[in-house]
Amino acid sequence: MSSAEPILRVSDLEVSFATDEGLVRAVDGVTFELAAGEVLAVVGESGCGKSVTAMTLLGLTRSANARFAGAAYYGDTELLGASDAELQQIRGAEIAMVFQDSASSLNPVQRVGRQIAEQIQAHEKVTDAQARERAIELLERVGIPNARKRVDAYPFEMSGGMRQRVMIALALSCDPSVLIADEPTTALDVTIQAQILERFRELVAQMGASVILVTHDLGVVTDIADRIAVMYAGRIVEQGALDEIFYDPQHPYTWGLLGSIPRLDRPRPKRLPTIPGLPPSLADRPQGCHLRPRCPHEFDQCAKTPPLVARVPGATAHLDRCWLSCDRKRELREIEPGVIGLRGKHEVELTKGGAGS
Amino acid sequence: MKRFVIRRILGMILVLFAISIATFCIFNVIPNSDPAQRLAGRNPTKGQIEAIRRQWGFDKPVYVQYVKTMEKVFSGDLISYVSQIEVDKEILQDAPRTFSLAIGAAIMWMAFAVALGLYTAVRAGRFADRFLTALALIGISMPVFWIGALMSYYLGFKWNIFPNGGYVPLTEDPLQWAYHLIMPWTALSLLFIGVYSRILRSNVLDTINDDYVRTARAKGLSERQVLLRHVLRNSLIPIVTLWGLDFGAVVGGGALLTETVFDLQGVGQYAAESVAQLDVPPVLAIVMFGAFFVVVVNTVVDIVYATLDPRIRLT
Numbered sequence: 001m002s003s004a005e006p007i008l009r010v011s012d013l014e015v016s017f018a019t020d021e022g023l024v025r026a027v028d029g030v031t032f033e034l035a036a037g038e039v040l041a042v043v044g045e046s047g048c049g050k051s052v053t054a055m056t057l058l059g060l061t062r063s064a065n066a067r068f069a070g071a072a073y074y075g076d077t078e079l080l081g082a083s084d085a086e087l088q089q090i091r092g093a094e095i096a097m098v099f100q101d102s103a104s105s106l107n108p109v110q111r112v113g114r115q116i117a118e119q120i121q122a123h124e125k126v127t128d129a130q131a132r133e134r135a136i137e138l139l140e141r142v143g144i145p146n147a148r149k150r151v152d153a154y155p156f157e158m159s160g161g162m163r164q165r166v167m168i169a170l171a172l173s174c175d176p177s178v179l180i181a182d183e184p185t186t187a188l189d190v191t192i193q194a195q196i197l198e199r200f201r202e203l204v205a206q207m208g209a210s211v212i213l214v215t216h217d218l219g220v221v222t223d224i225a226d227r228i229a230v231m232y233a234g235r236i237v238e239q240g241a242l243d244e245i246f247y248d249p250q251h252p253y254t255w256g257l258l259g260s261i262p263r264l265d266r267p268r269p270k271r272l273p274t275i276p277g278l279p280p281s282l283a284d285r286p287q288g289c290h291l292r293p294r295c296p297h298e299f300d301q302c303a304k305t306p307p308l309v310a311r312v313p314g315a316t317a318h319l320d321r322c323w324l325s326c327d328r329k330r331e332l333r334e335i336e337p338g339v340i341g342l343r344g345k346h347e348v349e350l351t352k353g354g355a356g357s
Numbered sequence: 358m359k360r361f362v363i364r365r366i367l368g369m370i371l372v373l374f375a376i377s378i379a380t381f382c383i384f385n386v387i388p389n390s391d392p393a394q395r396l397a398g399r400n401p402t403k404g405q406i407e408a409i410r411r412q413w414g415f416d417k418p419v420y421v422q423y424v425k426t427m428e429k430v431f432s433g434d435l436i437s438y439v440s441q442i443e444v445d446k447e448i449l450q451d452a453p454r455t456f457s458l459a460i461g462a463a464i465m466w467m468a469f470a471v472a473l474g475l476y477t478a479v480r481a482g483r484f485a486d487r488f489l490t491a492l493a494l495i496g497i498s499m500p501v502f503w504i505g506a507l508m509s510y511y512l513g514f515k516w517n518i519f520p521n522g523g524y525v526p527l528t529e530d531p532l533q534w535a536y537h538l539i540m541p542w543t544a545l546s547l548l549f550i551g552v553y554s555r556i557l558r559s560n561v562l563d564t565i566n567d568d569y570v571r572t573a574r575a576k577g578l579s580e581r582q583v584l585l586r587h588v589l590r591n592s593l594i595p596i597v598t599l600w601g602l603d604f605g606a607v608v609g610g611g612a613l614l615t616e617t618v619f620d621l622q623g624v625g626q627y628a629a630e631s632v633a634q635l636d637v638p639p640v641l642a643i644v645m646f647g648a649f650f651v652v653v654v655n656t657v658v659d660i661v662y663a664t665l666d667p668r669i670r671l672t
Contacts, residue, residue: 092577
């Protein structure tokens with residue numbers, strides 16, 4: 001959390017897609033900043049717009065039926081309006097992306113080393129042999145044993161964990177300033193997840209890159225995030241530092257998320273607590289606050305006007321979008337803040353910098 | 358790989374064996390009287406017929422006849438009923454013409470189909486796509502004997518742009534060789550260009566939304582690199598199989614109509630003439646020749662396929 005000039009500034013980002021069911025507004029007024037070296041986790045349910053937000057930054061959602069509004073600045077470059085040539089310069093070299101499903105996100109008929117070398121050669125004038133050496137080095141760095149041999153493997157010859165490491169090596173290959181990781185460990189089993197995340201955190205810290213981590217796994221978040229943005233139905237409903245979100249959650253949706261984490265230290269409930277109802281269709285969202293139909297604390301104001309972004313009194317960058325007053329929220333919320341059960345380990349006391357075990 | 362080749366060779370022998378039996382049956386069942394009599398030519402004496410009968414083993418049981426006939430097929434002693442010329446000489450004379458036609462046309466239709474398929478896929482839904490799609494459908498719908506005759510009449514006869522018929526061996530004059538073959542190549546390719554470009558277009562449209570194509574874009578590759586290295590390569594894989602099959606079929610006599618329209622005197626034309634005259638020995642030999650090529654080309658296709666897609670194992 002540095003106070004220096006942010007490396008990425010997204011303001012009022014709107015992404016909508018024209019579909020047969022009408023205009024689907026996938027991202028609706030998203031604003032956030034990413035400081036150098038910071039890890040920002042974007043959390044939310046499937047379909048809340050977190051992946052679309054991430055991919056839009058690299059222009060990967062551009063298509064004939066997509067509409068964009070707002071602005072996203074990387075340094076002085078505005079990404080939404082950038083030309084294809086400008087984007088090409090940035091993609092992979094300045095902002096790199098780790099995709100979630102390594103089985104389908106790597107070209108099945110190209111050797112993994114070649115896929116990494118290709119990215120290096122897209123941005124730097126190096127020979128095939130040099131690019132290959134760098135690919136081997138990168139594979140070693142992400143913890144692939146016998147990298148000199150595995151560099152010639154095809155993706156289908158590797159395990160899911162190894163493939164995900166290749167994805168990470170690929171993203172790191174040109175030393176980017178910003179890494180966007182879209183559910184980087186979702187497809188993996190828990191032990192491998194932990195290993196890969198650990199390595200990812202180390203490498204990112206070494207490189208000093210900023211990270212946008214898109215995930216729905218709060219366990220992953222506590223491990224590596226500095227700041228959290230909670231998204232719901234295309235909007236960021238709450239954002240703040242890791243501790244602020246976990247110790248002083250403001251938005252009823254965040255309470256729901258935190259409350260639905262299974263706890264090992266408590267008597268097992270008959271059912272895992274969930275947030276009642278379903279997220280709204282993005283083509284037909286409720287008036288006012290999007291969470292209203294699922295929120296037990298709604299009142300007249302919620303139906304009338306979408307809540308504005310409000311700063312939590314006393315905090316510097318803890319923002320939320322809810323009409324309830326801060327005091328009222330602290331009265332209402334039932335969860336015990338700050339303690340969550342984490343990935344099968346015993347309860348984990350949250351401290352800055354992640355979870356101890 | 359070694360196992361694959363051995364298995365393929367064994368398979369090929371099996372296929373050729375089955376086909377030889379089937380064609381041999383035609384030899385016997387076909388209502389064109391006594392083969393010995395036809396082999397003896399016009400106005401033979403009884404003694405000559407008898408001699409041939411004994412020489413070819415037509416007085417022996419069917420399986421002996423089969424073995425004897427196959428011996429003759431492979432030793433090149435098979436003789437045409439009609440011309441009394443050895444069949445293998447005729448085939449060897451015709452084969453280069455058919456090969457020239459098939460190779461040129463196969464390259465032509467693949468090149469045009471790739472260009473068209475890729476272009477229409479990238480422009481999917483726009484005017485260029487619709488226009489070229491309509492054109493492809495017209496190409497598919499035009500029979501070779503019709504478009505071939507039109508080309509031959511206008512380009513060859515009326516305007517004298519291309520030579521009408523005739524064949525110049527490649528070894529003699531490569532330029533004249535190509536010049537004489539341009540019309541046949543085009544006529545034969547049109548149908549295939551239409552079919553292949555449609556298939557490729559849909560393959561490209563499937564591939565272009567794949568996750569690894571998005572990864573390729575995210576790497577900062579140019580759109581051209583993304584298309585050629587990632588989209589096209591993966592879209593081409595299914596087409597290669599088809600290409601091999603069609604090429605084998607054209608070499609094996611499938612270009613009959615084109616050869617006839619442009620009077621190329623190729624293998625297909627020879628087969629057609631032989632069938633029309635119930636001249637069974639050439640038919641037998643040509644069927645074996647065609648089957649051989651289809652099987653060989655298929656093996657080559659499988660090897661190429663495994664090279665293009667390493668997930669496929671050759672066993």
